Amino acid sequence: DTAVSQTPKYLVTQMGNDKSIKCEQNLGHDTMYWYKQDSKKFLKIMFSYNNKELIINETVPNRFSPKSPDKAHLNLHINSLELGDSAVYFCASSRLPLGAIHEQFFGPGTRLTVL
């Protein structure tokens, strides 16, 4: 049983396109996240979503928008893709929100390549 799953695993697309990455967790957690890991393996939080409260890392361009249809899903939609968006995107979930003591469970990642 996969705790945190993401689709697709790989995504190759042209600059300027709009794409979405889906994430689902079956852990019953209240909080979900999106992370970006660049080519240097630096992991940076993009969004945290807890009980309809969205906490955004203000360095994230507004071309990126998270959408949560329910507690178990947090999808990431990206408009007008740019070359610099190429990275591995990880979804994660935790029982408690940011600011509380917590452990995060990560999905397998989606490798996005923008040509």
Place this chain on the structure above:
Amino acid sequence: EDKVVQSPLSLVVHEGDTVTLNCSYEVTNFRSLLWYKQEKKAPTFLFMLTSSGIEKKSGRLSSILDKKELFSILNITATQTGDSAVYLCAVGGANNLFFGTGTRLTVIP
């Protein structure tokens, strides 16, 4: 500015060696420090530390936090090739989680 700094950036050791990985931080409203192991895919959780001086241990791995000096260490004794990975340190603040760039450990047979 909040930051998490890990050292060394990379480390190559022989099987059986003991290694110490370092993580120092400056994070506003510190909540917790977490260690993760990342092999080829997703990071997997190792430890969460919130109090100074209390060692967390799991098999050959152990970790301790010093909140006065703002650092943590991760020790791995009797290293094995399966320990080869990137070890990530993350520090939770009020509304954010900051990751270091990781230490790449390579264990040679």
